[in-house]
Amino acid sequence: MKVIDADSTLKDQIKDISNAHIRIVTAYVTDVLETLQELVSRNCRVEIIVGTIDCFNHPKHLAQIGVLPGIDLHVDFRRQNSVHWKLYLLEPFDVIIGSPNFTGRGLKTSRDIAVSFSDQTMFVEFKQRINVLLKAPRVIKFGTAAYQREMAQYEADFEIEQRHRRSAIADGSTPSVSDWLADERNQELKLYVWEDHHQEPEKQRAREMAVKGRKAAAMPESEKSPIREFFTTSQKRTPLKAGDIVLCCRTSGAYMDFFRLDLIERGGDGLLYMIDMKSSKPARLFNLSEAKARLAGYVQDNELVGPVTITRSELLDLFNISA
Template identity: 30%
Template sequence: MKILNAQNSLRQYLEQVSDKLITIVSASASETESLVETLVENGNKVDLLVGTINSFSSPEFIDFCVRDTDANVTLHVDFRAQNSVHWKLILVEPDVVILGSANFTEIGLSLTRDTCTVIQDAALYADYQARVAAIKAIDGVMLGEDNPAFDEALEEYRQSHRRMQASLARGAQYLDGESWLGDETNQSIPLFIWYSDHSDDSEEKAEAFLRASSDGVDWDDVREFFTYECAEGVLPYEEGDMVLTARCNGTHIGFYTFDRILYRNGTYYIYSYRKKRYTQPFKLEEAKDRLKESIPEWYEEMRTSLNRHDINSVVR
């Protein structure tokens, strides 16, 4: 038995394994696509079971395992939300059991804040394999594959994950982007990139629609408004979202709360109100130069959110 630590991390340990079956059970999983690729390149078969407590597992990670890997990677997702699996367990055939507090995430596997123990015990290995098989048989635990039932469950989970991330962006404020990345529950931030300034006609319509909505907000109380053309019901934002906004040339970068959203004739009118105190997930000053470089590309890609990799690229 041995204890792994930040100097001899769980990721480093796994990268040395070859030609084995590796079974991974984790309450949440994110940002570890590259490790899955490495494990497969080393001749391993990877069998994953991930939970959905608090919607912390990344839909992008789930998509990757289902759509972008071969038969050497299998994935079960426990869609039972707060009742889903909360284990942190890795089994390496024929007899290695790894237990600890580390989720299958970039931060978790680094062991900068977690711990785990490597135990070599064939009986314990077999016992845990049987217990993992039993969890996979529970209703609500689904094998990731292209079928309508799994796709429907994943889409519902994707919306839950989006709402959770939007809630986190609204409710927390970090000193800087580095601190935001230090909390692995933060996985995405809504992004809105606009093309041109408002016309007089657009502003007149926005003011008229707001007055007609009878929500008691005067036009002078509007800090900024945005427009988004799309079919009704497919807007990728919701009222209350904290959104990183910018013009497509990388200027006018800032966080805005989408306080009021109205739909009229093929256009969503989005209003941000004036407040005594403006919260934001983290301060942007040090990241603005790198954001300015990335925003035109994100605009061309029609991005509506940023993930941890995107944030990492502009704050580190």
């Protein structure tokens, strides 16, 4: 039996495996694409079962894993009742079990511990348990029609969970971007990139909509203008929702700051107005002082316009932070 920790990591245990069938059961999976690609390149077949507790796993990341050749992905869509194991079976008879999820941080076992041992009886026992799990209701194979149906609802629930997460952070202390990314629950950053300054007609219409919205929400009228800032789009629909905390800036990366979109409403001019009300608490997901330059460069380099989502993996790459 061998102890797996920060000195002898989970990644160390699997980095040299080749021509093997690997079975992984984990509650969470993120920041492991490179590891999986390495295993596939060494002719490994990897079977993954992942849970959906707290809607932690990013739908985009699951899709990136599911399409990899040599990867057999199943998702347990039972939410809070879904699988919470951290189990790794490596042919022929190696078993790894402990606290690390199959994530970038879990592979480092910097805060986790596990044990590795070779035992044919236990290997077969765990393999049988995995086979039973695969037959459980709502444990569904990636790419099937049933998977697409479940994923549609999961994506909606994931967005709600992330909005709640952003709101909770914004209402507390403001971490650095590295501290914010250190929390694996923060899976994405919402951006809105605008092109031109507003003219007086749009400003007046936004003020009228905000005054009406403030009265409807019984907000105090302590300010002459109820608007902190507002944004518009001609798009018929937007993925942004009222209450979202969004990083907004111009296409040049200028005027970058966080805003809480308290009111999203269609104006009489056909534009969709997204308004941050002064009566709400200013929102900050993380401190922009160290992050603004790189984020502005990202916006310019990728020629971003309108609503954009940056995933956790993309942010880690942008800030050169190891998962």
